[in-house]
Amino acid sequence: MKAISVVREALDDVKIIDPHCHLRPEKPSADNLADILLYHHLWIELISSGMDQFEVTKSGFPHELVDPEIPPLERVKRAVQYLPCIRNTTVGLFFRWIMKDLFNMEDALGERNIEKIFHNVGERCSDPLWEDKVLRNYCGIEYNITVNTDTVSSSKRMLQGKEGVPVNIVREYIVSGKENPMEVLGSMEKDFGKEIKHVSDYLDYLQLFSKYFLEGKYKFAGIWILPCITDEMSEERYIDSIIKKVKNGKQLSLVEIGSFCYFGTVSFLKELRKSKTRTIQILTGAYVLPPHRSITRWNRSFVESIGKIAYEFEDFHFSISSASDIYTHDLGILAKHIPNVSIAGYWWHTLYPFYIKKSLETRLDMVPMNKIIGFFSDTYHIEWCYPKLKMVKSILKDILIERINRGWYDTKLACVIINKLFYENPRKIYNIETM
Structure with a gap:
């Protein structure tokens, strides 16, 4: 089997532990399209592109922090005109992946189809099986660790x-x-x-x-x-x-x-x-x-x-x-030399392909592989776990294939790295007793 097939299969099959998110224990999925579209990463880009600070939330804060006090459908209608401005961004791409891959919606969200798409997304998100379908089937996530402690989940995986x-x-x-x-x-x-x-x-x-x-x-x-x-x-x-x-x-x-x-x-x-x-x-x-x-x-x-x-x-x-990307090398050296320091993910302003690639390559170059966590979602709804993980896997695949082709790694080592970064390392670092 060719190296690319081995690596791709390992990435498809690997189980994931997400060690930092904000998922609601009682309902990890979105309630409606507004929850997905106006996730604060995307919301701030819409504002930066020209949308008024108070257009979709009365307080001017993202809905993760304060009740928007505007009906969800109305919020989507107000925001949709600004979507074309962010088609070039990674977050804009993530939103399209969510709509296409999770909700099977090929058409771009626009004024003519808002109500239909809003209804379809809401229906899907209310399905009792939706949580398992997204987390287990689409993402392969076995466990999430949420910092939302207001309620307790009945699931042993949350x-x-x-x-x-x-x-x-x-x-x-x-x-x-x-x-x-x-x-x-x-x-x-x-x-x-x-x-x-x-x-x-x-x-x-x-x-x-x-x-x-x-x-x-x-x-x-x-x-x-x-x-x-x-x-x-x-x-x-x-x-x-x-x-x-x-x-x-x-x-x-x-x-x-x-x-x-x-x-x-x-x-x-x-x-x-x-x-x-x-x-x-x-x-x-x-x-x-x-x-x-x-x-x-x-x-x-x-x-x-x-x-x-x-x-x-x-x-x-x-x-x-x-x-901050400025810390990429600093933290790599810190984790390289100090036994009880490890390094994880790509947080907030570093969750973009260029910086993910730079972070992964820096860490693989200098940090023992048992001290690198390859992913955490930092999401408030499960739907956003999917595109973030998809991007990270895609970039790691390219890095590993390049290193195999250079003779630096073999396929066996690449598969070990994949399992450690996504599963074994967070399991051990966070002391998770798996079922």
């Missing part, structure tokens, strides 16, 4: 992780438009039920938050690490002064913000040792400008700081993903 560990004094990811330190500290106090005046109060809050993990139901603790993280001012006396500055409405320096993140992360990990959770999922490299416009972010102190934390907490495993 696992949960918990993100949002409160280690930052500024908000990287804007939900309500509140991002300054005083407002962030106020949110912590609301969650804590007490005022946070001193570093001792903050430590008590982290101890309380860590109790979520005592039951052992979460596969990981998810932390948004600021790129500016630093241990420069991470002693308790400095954190105490930072909290006082926030209380007095004074502006924090970048070093103070990064030091608070370092102190919070280290202090939380010390508390987490009381639980059985040992996998830490780190996301970095993105910043959301108001009203909701995400950009990439990088700082030279990130890699050094994570290296120090990984050394101090060798009993934990750190799985890292970045939205």
Whole structure:
């Protein structure tokens, strides 16, 4: 059998574990076409192309964050005129793959067929068998780990992780438009039920938050690490002064913000040792400008700081993903040299063919194959798992075939890599007991 056939067959047959998504445990599929069409990756491109910020959501935020308060069909009708502007983008291609491959709809969505397509998609999504058909048949996904913890799934294949560990004094990811330190500290106090005046109060809050993990139901603790993280001012006396500055409405320096993140992360990990959770999922490299416009972010102190934390907490495993391509080489070297650091997927602004290829080739060049996770969906509805996975598989196929043709790999090694990247590595890193 030719190498290309062997690799293609291995990719078709491999089982997938998706270690980070936002799927609703009670109903992972979309409710209607608006859920699919106005997924925030596509929604922001429509806005960038000319659609008004408030055209399809009254709040101006994506529907993943706030109820749009506009009927789904009306939202689709308002958005469809902007679709031709994004036919060139990867996200535009993903949407066409969803419509063609999952819903068998060859015709482009337009004003003349909106209602028919809207009805057909809604009917398909309401089918009780739809979830299994998309996840198992189309994607081959055996397990998802969702960070949506509002409800619990009846399926043993829908696992949960918990993100949002409160280690930052500024908000990287804007939900309500509140991002300054005083407002962030106020949110912590609301969650804590007490005022946070001193570093001792903050430590008590982290101890309380860590109790979520005592039951052992979460596969990981998810932390948004600021790129500016630093241990420069991470002693308790400095954190105490930072909290006082926030209380007095004074502006924090970048070093103070990064030091608070370092102190919070280290202090939380010390508390987490009381639980059985040992996998830490780190996301970095993105910043959301108001009203909701995400950009990439990088700082030279990130890699050094994570290296120090990984050394101090060798009993934990750190799985890292970045939205900034600038970190591609940095994180590759980090995972190459540090035993308890691995690297995963292509998050947010790196989920494009050029950057996926660059990421995969960099990692295959330097990172031991048992420390690379080849895919996670980060999706809110199962329909979007499909095109993302299809793209990653297509790119990995081309990379492996090229390396076989060069004599760098043989087909046996290529098949081992495929199984590790998509299944074995996430299974072991996230301690998943498969059925």
